[in-house]
Structures are given as structure tokens and as C-alpha cells.
Amino acid sequence: MSKAKVATVWLDGCSGCHMSLLDIDEVLIDVVQKADIVYGPLVDAQEFPEMVDVTLVEGAVSSQDDLRLIQKIRSRSKLLVSLGDCAVTSNVPSMRNNIPTKVLLERAYVQGADVNHRPPTDGVPTLLRHAVPVHEVVKVDIHVPGCPPKADAIAFVVTELLSGRKPELAGKVKFG
Amino acid sequence: MPSKISIRIDGELINAQSGASLLDAALAAGKFIPSLCHMKGLSSVGACRLCVVEVAGVGRLLPACTTPVQDGMNVTTQNDKLRRYRRTILELLFAERNHVCAVCVSNNHCELQALATRLGVTSVRFPYTFPRVAVDLSHRKFAQDQNRCILCTRCVRVCAEVEGAHVWNVVSRGVGSRLVCELNRNWGDSRNCTSCGKCVQSCPTGALAEKGFAVEEMTKRPEPISRLANLRGVHS
Numbered sequence: 117m118s119k120a121k122v123a124t125v126w127l128d129g130c131s132g133c134h135m136s137l138l139d140i141d142e143v144l145i146d147v148v149q150k151a152d153i154v155y156g157p158l159v160d161a162q163e164f165p166e167m168v169d170v171t172l173v174e175g176a177v178s179s180q181d182d183l184r185l186i187q188k189i190r191s192r193s194k195l196l197v198s199l200g201d202c203a204v205t206s207n208v209p210s211m212r213n214n215i216p217t218k219v220l221l222e223r224a225y226v227q228g229a230d231v232n233h234r235p236p237t238d239g240v241p242t243l244l245r246h247a248v249p250v251h252e253v254v255k256v257d258i259h260v261p262g263c264p265p266k267a268d269a270i271a272f273v274v275t276e277l278l279s280g281r282k283p284e285l286a287g288k289v290k291f292g
Numbered sequence: 293m294p295s296k297i298s299i300r301i302d303g304e305l306i307n308a309q310s311g312a313s314l315l316d317a318a319l320a321a322g323k324f325i326p327s328l329c330h331m332k333g334l335s336s337v338g339a340c341r342l343c344v345v346e347v348a349g350v351g352r353l354l355p356a357c358t359t360p361v362q363d364g365m366n367v368t369t370q371n372d373k374l375r376r377y378r379r380t381i382l383e384l385l386f387a388e389r390n391h392v393c394a395v396c397v398s399n400n401h402c403e404l405q406a407l408a409t410r411l412g413v414t415s416v417r418f419p420y421t422f423p424r425v426a427v428d429l430s431h432r433k434f435a436q437d438q439n440r441c442i443l444c445t446r447c448v449r450v451c452a453e454v455e456g457a458h459v460w461n462v463v464s465r466g467v468g469s470r471l472v473c474e475l476n477r478n479w480g481d482s483r484n485c486t487s488c489g490k491c492v493q494s495c496p497t498g499a500l501a502e503k504g505f506a507v508e509e510m511t512k513r514p515e516p517i518s519r520l521a522n523l524r525g526v527h528s
């Protein structure tokens with residue numbers, strides 16, 4: 117049997133969910149025996165592969181780049197998993213949502229800055245008006261809330277998925 | 293003199309006091325019906341709708357907290373339809389305000405969060421509304437954060453019915469409804485607030501908290517207030 121292809125992606129989040137993923141300890145050994153990690157911050161791949169079995173998404177969709185990337189990823193992933201509160205609820209990144217982006221950038225880069233009083237424009241993606249959960253822009257198959265989700269919950273989800281089952285998470289996970 | 297009557301809850305025959313609510317009767321019989329706006333010792337207002345149940349012969353769902361028991365009632369508290377409705381209600385509560393559990397003073401001690409876990413809410417299907425709402429830090433001891441308010445009115449009732457100060461009210465309608473202090477004063481400028489903290493202890497979420505507590509640090513104890521209310525016979 118060929119190995120499953122697993123990808124991870126880091127949108128607008130703090131990387132805590134990826135840390136929690138590494139925290140599944142020896143379960144990682146089972147995972148890499150059953151699957152290849154083909155894309156994400158943990159591996160060196162430039163382009164998202166043509167077809168992936170499972171993609172774990174950390175982070176809210178906050179910028180034009182996030183939006184383009186997640187749309188591409190959705191079309192190339194059989195199963196998309198929202199991993200953690202930022203992906204599931206938009207969480208901390210959404211705390212800017214009731215401030216217009218222009219006002220927000222001015223507050224941070226003009227009023228809040230000692231030098232270079234202007235918002236950066238080169239090489240940074242345009243912010244969306246709202247940071248939103250992944251499922252508000254593409255279909256998501258499984259939600260794993262938590263900030264970050266407990267390593268046990270991630271181990272359970274990954275193990276179930278790699279065994280061809282859909283993990284039943286009711287009662288096992290919580291927001292926050 | 294309250295008389296004993298019997299009702300059937302999920303098929304099981306249960307004795308109840310006449311005058312009791314379906315919710316109290318079910319809880320006394322060891323059943324679980326989710327609730328948020330209900331607090332023991334305060335009047336029941338049926339604000340959150342989480343306690344909806346089916347009563348045989350009644351063509352609509354009834355909130356268990358405001359429905360008095362009647363002899364021979366046949367009540368269903370758990371089925372797929374009720375579970376679906378209750379989950380939907382929780383999702384709408386989350387979508388209506390800004391709940392960021394990870395940085396909330398009540399994280400891990402919140403009735404809304406705990407119910408979401410218990411009822412299997414792992415995501416919110418409705419678009420979040422991200423309203424811009426007030427945070428009032430003007431009171432010397434307490435903080436009020438509308439981002440976390442679910443308009444259960446427990447604070448309103450505990451203040452009016454137990455403390456007798458009636459500081460809190462709800463203004464406006466629908467999603468525009470807001471909790472206000474007196475006639476829309478800052479809490480710190482309240483004329484009636486005795487700073488007793490009963491509203492804070494009764495609030496099921498992080499909307500009311502004591503100052504000086506950081507993320508996850510605010511725990512609450514509504515039970516002594518319920519006992520006090522029962523002693524005074526405010527409501528059974």
C-alpha cells in the first residue's frame with residue numbers, strides 16, 4: 117500500500133497548533149510510517165502538491181494570500197481539517213475585525229511607530245476586511261478546536277484519519 | 293400546600309411538587325437538561341431556550357424552566373431534534389458576540405464554553421457577526437465586557453430580586469439588545485450599585501468579572517447566592 121500524503125499549512129496563527137502537533141510524541145513515528153508529510157512549515161517544499169490526502173490547516177484566513185492559498189489547497193486536498201481555534205473560529209486574529217483595516221494599520225504603523233510612519237506595502241499581502249474561520253471560505257471536513265488543540269486530540273484525529281475513519285470529536289475537544 | 297403529582301420524563305415515572313418547573317423536576321430526578329439563563333433561586337424567564345423539551349400533545353417545543361409540571365405530563369428531554377436545536381442555539385450565541393475563549397478571563401470556567409463541549413459543538417456554521425460592543429471598566433472592583441454577554445439576564449434578576457438594587461437592564465431589540473447599567477450610565481457612576489458582586493458571581497460567562505484577574509483566572513460561585521435566595525424565599 118502506498119503511503120498517504122499529509123500536508124500542513126500555517127495561515128494567520130501563532131504556530132502553537134504546529135507545536136501541539138509535534139507534541140504527539142511517539143505517535144509521530146506511526147504517522148511517518150503510514151504517511152509522507154509533503155508540504156508545510158515542517159518540511160521543505162515550495163509548491164503545494166497536486167493531490168494530498170489530508171491537509172491540516174492552522175490559522176484564520178486573514179489576507180488575500182491566505183485566501184488564494186486555502187482555495188488552492190482545498191482543490192488539491194481530499195480531506196481538509198481545521199486545526200485549532202484560529203482556523204475554527206478565527207479566534208485572536210479576529211479581534212481586529214471591528215476596526216476598519218485602514219484605521220488598524222495606521223494605529224500600528226503610524227501612531228504606534230517611532231520611525232517610518234507608514235504601513236508597509238512591499239512584499240506584504242493585503243489584509244481582508246475580516247479575519248475569518250477557514251469554513252467561511254472553503255468547505256472543511258473536520259473541526260478540531262482548542263488553543264492549541266491538546267496533543268491527545270491531534271493524535272486521535274490523525275490516527276483515525278490514517279486508518280480510514282472519520283474521528284468523532286464531540287465531547288473530546290473544547291474552544292480555548 | 294404543594295401536592296405531589298407524577299409525570300413521565302423520557303419514559304421514567306417521576307414524582308414532582310405541583311408548582312415546580314419541568315426543569316427543576318427533571319434535575320431533581322437526576323436528568324440533564326442544558327440551561328444557561330436559569331439560575332436556582334431566581335425567577336425563570338426562558339431567555340436562552342437551551343432547555344427546550346417536547347411535551348406529548350403540545351405541538352411546539354417548550355422551555356422546561358418556565359413550564360410548570362402538570363399531572364400526567366409526558367416529557368421528552370433528549371432526541372435528535374432537541375439536540376440539533378440546542379446546538380444551533382449555542383452556535384448563534386457564539387456568532388452574535390466576540391467570544392475568544394483563549395484570551396477570556398473565564399476560559400475553562402465558563403458555562404457557555406462547557407455546554408458547547410458537552411453538546412458537541414466543534415464549530416459554528418453561521419458567519420460570525422463581529423459586533424463592535426462596549427467594555428466598561430469604570431467600576432472600582434468589577435469589569436463588564438459585552439463581547440462575552442449572552443443576555444441571559446441572570447445579573448439583571450440577581451440584582452433586582454436578591455440584592456434589591458436593580459442596577460442592570462436590557463435595552464433595544466434583537467441582535468441590538470444590550471445590557472445597560474441603570475439608565476445607561478457607566479457602572480462606576482451607578483447610584484444604586486452596592487458593589488456586592490452578586491451579578492459577577494451569577495454571570496455564566498466572562499461578561500462580568502472581578503478586576504485583577506487574567507486569562508482563565510476568574511472562577512465563580514453562584515451556589516451561595518442561590519442558597520441565600522432560597523432562604524429569603526425569592527423564588528423556589
Ligand code: SF4
Pocket residue numbers: 291292390391392393394396397398399400402403404405440497498499
Ligand atoms: S465567555 Fe465563555 S465562551 Fe465566551 S469567550 Fe469567554 S470562555 Fe469562551
Ligand code: SF4
Pocket residue numbers: 440441442443444445446447448471491494495496497499500
Ligand atoms: S452580563 Fe453575564 S449575567 Fe448578565 S446578561 Fe450578560 S451573560 Fe448574562
Ligand code: FES
Pocket residue numbers: 326327328329330337338339340341342343344355356357358
Ligand atoms: S434555561 Fe430555560 S430558557 Fe434558558
